[in-house]
Amino acid sequence: MYKRDTLIKQLKENSDWDVIVIGGGATGLGVALDSTTRGYKTLLLEQVDFSKGTSSRSTKLLHGGVRYLAQGNIDLVKEALYERGLLLKNASHLVSNQSFIIPNYSWWDNFFYAVGLKFYDILAGKLSFGKSTRINKKETISRLETINNEHLKGGVVYHDGQFDDARLAVNIAQTCIENGATVLNHFKVNQLLKNGNGFVNGVIAQDTETSISYNLNAKVVINATGVFTDEILQMDNVKAKNIVRPSQGIHLILNKSFLPGNDAIMIPKTDDGRVLFLVPWQNKVVVGTTDTLLDSHSLEPKALDKEVNFILSTANRYLNKKVEKEDVLSIFAGLRPLAVSKGNSEKTKEISRSHKIIVSNSELITITGGKWTTFRRMAQDTVNKAIALGKLPNRSCKTKNLQIHGAMASPHKTQHLNLYGSDQDAIQNLIMKLPELGEKLHERLPYTKAEIVWAIRYEMARTIEDILARRVRALFLDAKAAIEIAPKVAEILAKELTKDKLWQKQQIKEFTSIANQYVL
Numbered sequence: 001m002y003k004r005d006t007l008i009k010q011l012k013e014n015s016d017w018d019v020i021v022i023g024g025g026a027t028g029l030g031v032a033l034d035s036t037t038r039g040y041k042t043l044l045l046e047q048v049d050f051s052k053g054t055s056s057r058s059t060k061l062l063h064g065g066v067r068y069l070a071q072g073n074i075d076l077v078k079e080a081l082y083e084r085g086l087l088l089k090n091a092s093h094l095v096s097n098q099s100f101i102i103p104n105y106s107w108w109d110n111f112f113y114a115v116g117l118k119f120y121d122i123l124a125g126k127l128s129f130g131k132s133t134r135i136n137k138k139e140t141i142s143r144l145e146t147i148n149n150e151h152l153k154g155g156v157v158y159h160d161g162q163f164d165d166a167r168l169a170v171n172i173a174q175t176c177i178e179n180g181a182t183v184l185n186h187f188k189v190n191q192l193l194k195n196g197n198g199f200v201n202g203v204i205a206q207d208t209e210t211s212i213s214y215n216l217n218a219k220v221v222i223n224a225t226g227v228f229t230d231e232i233l234q235m236d237n238v239k240a241k242n243i244v245r246p247s248q249g250i251h252l253i254l255n256k257s258f259l260p261g262n263d264a265i266m267i268p269k270t271d272d273g274r275v276l277f278l279v280p281w282q283n284k285v286v287v288g289t290t291d292t293l294l295d296s297h298s299l300e301p302k303a304l305d306k307e308v309n310f311i312l313s314t315a316n317r318y319l320n321k322k323v324e325k326e327d328v329l330s331i332f333a334g335l336r337p338l339a340v341s342k343g344n345s346e347k348t349k350e351i352s353r354s355h356k357i358i359v360s361n362s363e364l365i366t367i368t369g370g371k372w373t374t375f376r377r378m379a380q381d382t383v384n385k386a387i388a389l390g391k392l393p394n395r396s397c398k399t400k401n402l403q404i405h406g407a408m409a410s411p412h413k414t415q416h417l418n419l420y421g422s423d424q425d426a427i428q429n430l431i432m433k434l435p436e437l438g439e440k441l442h443e444r445l446p447y448t449k450a451e452i453v454w455a456i457r458y459e460m461a462r463t464i465e466d467i468l469a470r471r472v473r474a475l476f477l478d479a480k481a482a483i484e485i486a487p488k489v490a491e492i493l494a495k496e497l498t499k500d501k502l503w504q505k506q507q508i509k510e511f512t513s514i515a516n517q518y519v520l
Contacts, residue, residue: 001177001178002174002177002457002458002459002460003457004184004209004460004462007177007182007183007184008184008207010182011043011182011184011214011216012214014041014043014182015214015215015216015217016041016217016218017041017042017043017216017217017218017219018035018040018041018042018218018219018220018392019031019032019035019040019041019042019043019218019219019220019221019222019383019386019392020042020043020044020045020202020203020216020218020220020221020222021035021042021043021044021045021222021224022045022189022203022221022222022223022224022225022232023044023045023046023223023224023225023226023228024044024045024046024049024050024051024052024169024173024183024185025046025050025051025052025053025054025055025169025224025225025226026051026054026055026165026168026169026172026372026375027055027224027226027355027367027370027375027378027379028044028046028222028224028225029044029050029051029169029172029173029176029183029375030172030375030376030378030379030399031044031222031224031367031378031379031382031383032044032176032181032183033172033175033176033179033181033379033399033402034376034379034380034382034383034397034398034399035181035379035383036176036179036180036181037179037397037398037399037402038383038395038396038397038398039395040383040392040395041180042176042180042181042182043181043182043183043184043216043218044173044176044181044182044183044184045184045187045188045189045203045205046183046184046185046186046187047186047187047188047189047208047228048185048186048299049185049186049461049462049463049465049466049470050166050169050170050173050185050460050470051165051166051169051170051470052299052469052470053226053227053228053299053334053335054226054227054334054335054336054337055165055166055169055226055372056165056166056169056334056469056470056476057165057249057251057332057333057334057335058165058334058371058372059249059251059277059279059286059288059289060162060163060164060165060279060281060286061098061160061161061162061163061277061279062083062084062087062088062095062160062161062162062163062372062373063080063084063160063161063373064077064078064080064081064084064120064123064124064160064373065077065080065371065373066116066117066120066158066266066268066275067274067275068080069116069119069120069123070116073354074123075354076354077120077123078123079374079377080371080373080374081120081123081124081125081127082125082127083373083374083375083376083377084124084127084129084160084161084373085124085126085127085128085129086127086376086400086401087161087163087373087376088127088129088161089401090401090402090403090404090407091163091168091171091403091404091406091407092407092408092409092410092421093406093407093408093418093419093420093421093422094163094164094167094168094171094404094406094419094421095161095162095163095168096161096162096163097129097130097159097160097161097162098159098160098161098162098264098279098280099130099157099158099159099262099263099264100157100158100159100160100263100264100265100266100277101135101140101143101144101155101156101157101263101264101265101266102117102155102156102158102265102266102267102268103140103144103147103148103152103155103265103267103318104152104153104154104155104156105151105152105153106153107153109153109268110134110153110154110155110156113156113268114132114134114156117132117156117158118132120132120158121158128159129159129160129161130158130159131159132156132157132158132159133156133157134154134155134156134157135154135155135156135157136154137149137152137153137154139154139155140152140154140155143155143261143263144259144261144263144265145260145261146257146258146259146260146319146320146321147265147318147319147320148317148318148319148320149320157263158266161373162264162279162281163372164282164419164473165372166469166470166471166473167419167470167471167473168372168404169470170459170460170470170471171404171405171406171421172404172405173185173460174405174406174458174459175402175404175405178405183460184207185460185462185466186207186208186209186462187205187206187207187208188205188206188208189203189204189205189232189235190204190205190206190213191203191204191235192204192221192232192235192236192362192364193215193216193217194362198361198362199362199363200221200236200360200362200363200364201217201218201219201221202215202216202217202218202221203216203218203221204216209462219391219392220363220365220386220389220391220392221364221365222365222366222367222382222386223364223365223366223367224366224367224382226244226335226337226368227244227246227297227335227336227337228297229243229244229337229366229368230242230243230244232364232366233360233364233366236360236362236364237360237361237362240360242340243339243340243358243366243368244337244338244339244340244368245293245294245338245340246293246294246296246297246335246336246337246338247291247292247293247294247335247336247338248290248291248292248293248294248301248303248304248307248333248334248335248336249288249289249290249291249292249333249334249335249336250288250289250290250303250304250307250308250311250331250332250333250334251286251287251288251289251331251332251333251334252286252287252288252308252311252312252328252330252331252520253284253285253286253287253328253329253330253331253332253476253477253478254284254285254287254323254327254328254329255284255285255327255329256280256283256284256285257321258278258285258319258321258323258327259278259280259285261280262280263280264277264278264279264280265277265278265279265318267314267318270310270314271310271314272291272310274289274290274291276288276289276311276314276315277289278315278318278319282416282473282477283446284329284477284478287311287315287323288311290307290310290311292304292307294335297335300514300517301333301334301335302333302517303331303332303333307333308325308328308331308520312324312325325520326520328520329477329478329479329480330475330476330477330478330479330518330519331479331518331519331520332475332476332518337368337369338369339355339356339368339369354369354370355367355368355369355370355374355378355381356368356369357381357382357385359385359389363389363391365382365385365386365389367381367382376399376400379399380397380399383397384397405421405423406420406421406422406423407421407422408421408422415446416446416447420454423454423458426454427450427451427454428450430450430453430454431448431450434450436449437449437450437453438450441474441485441488441489442474442478442481442484442485444478444481445472445474445477445478445481445485447472447474449488449492451471451472452467452471452472452489452492452493453492453496455467455471455472456492456493456496456497457496459471461493462497463493463507463510463511464486464489464490464493464507464508464510464511465510465511465514467489467493468482468485468486468489468511468515469514475515475518476518479515479516479518479519480519482515482518483511483512483515483516483519486507486508486511486512486515487504487508490504490505490507490508490511491504493507494507
């Protein structure tokens with residue numbers, strides 16, 4: 001079902017589709033899932049790999065957005081809190097409840113955040129993850145061992161969601177396929193097709209592995225390409241104005257000793273008015289993020305020195321255990337596709353975080369903005385728009401209670417294989433059949449060879465980077481270790497995909513060149 005040959009065969013047998021989605025990040029995958037579950041014949045094409053861009057580089061939080069609450073954007077917060085609650089039910093193996101503590105150094109802040117977060121609780125309603133509470137200085141110090149306690153007055157505890165972004169993307173891709181969609185990574189759209197009236201009615205796309213191109217027709221084409229939105233709009237109309245402004249956010253990964261407990265820290269006010277998170281994740285600590293407007297974008301954005309220094313100096317103000325550059329295990333940068341406001345503001349706070357659906361004169365539909373937490377709702381709105389335009393027969397959305405591949409009734413969160421949810425038994429069976437697959441890839445990482453085989457056979461991984469960046473999160477957790485295990489992974493890949501030594505060498509070279517950017 002997930003084999004590339006099977007999916008390509010579906011492509012050759014069907015040149016006519018109801019819906020073609022361009023882009024395999026959170027938004028595109030959401031649209032494909034919504035579309036296929038309504039019974040439309042759906043094709044999704046992703047130029048590199050699922051969630052290769054922005055969607056694998058988040059702070060790993062599913063949240064209403066405490067910051068948006070402070071800005072008075074109540075509707076956005078309410079919608080996100082509702083969607084967060086649905087995700088906990090529908091992807092329980094990947095989504096968990098995370099407690100956050102806001103350390104307060106003035107009595108006024110203690111009161112202010114306690115009141116504000118009560119409002120956050122109210123907005124969450126029945127789908128709340130837990131009530132916020134004020135805690136005294138003593139409890140704050142006992143729960144946050146590494147917190148700077150000079151002038152500390154106490155803390156406010158609140159709850160939000162945490163998840164593994166790239167794993168969720170892969171599981172949504174699998175869910176799309178299980179519901180009848182054809183979903184392909186490493187497939188680049190190079191041209192839009194139009195009928196005699198100038199309406200978009202398909203695409204020309206190339207399989208980047210074989211260089212074979214396909215002409216594919218559709219009733220509706222949906223552009224869900226994130227920071228690449230403008231490229232597709234300019235394929236449609238060379239004079240199209242840019243509607244997306246990339247904003248870069250970077251994250252540093254530290255050893256668990258910098259935040260030994262189970263609570264995350266939320267620093268509500270930094271020098272430039274942003275929030276900073278320190279969050280326990282997969283036995284490490286994620287620290288981020290920044291918000292730097294850029295004029296250009298790429299598939300591998302690079303962290304700027306000023307961003308690294310900003311995170312280190314802010315974190316060090318709040319921790320009693322000093323973080324140095326050499327403590328950083330991995331660094332990753334992601335680009336948010338912000339919908340440009342009419343005034344073309346330079347302040348990212350003033351560029352809309354809510355999603356926008358744009359219909360071009362050619363009836364190409366573009367969905368942009370938004371965030372992981374609301375991916376399902378964005379998809380619903382996008383498919384509804386296609387129906388409203390008369391492009392598709394009217395059918396209702398089915399995703400509100402749809403279980404994502406891997407979801408389990410009562411998942412345990414103790415060992416890393418639990419991230420696979422209902423697939424973990426099958427991975428254990430691989431090891432029982434071939435005990436050598438139980439071998440760990442690296443002493444500093446929990447991953448086994450069996451997971452690599454699983455990623456290739458059932459999760460559509462095609463390259464070392466697909467595997468080490470997004471199927472297992474080695475590159476994001478310990479970049480040096482990921483580089484060290486690349487040859488082992490190349491060997492398994494080559495065997496599974498019947499590739500030669502030269503291909504292996506090329507793969508190692510390409511991966512190492514990307515991975516070096518994750519080492520500070």
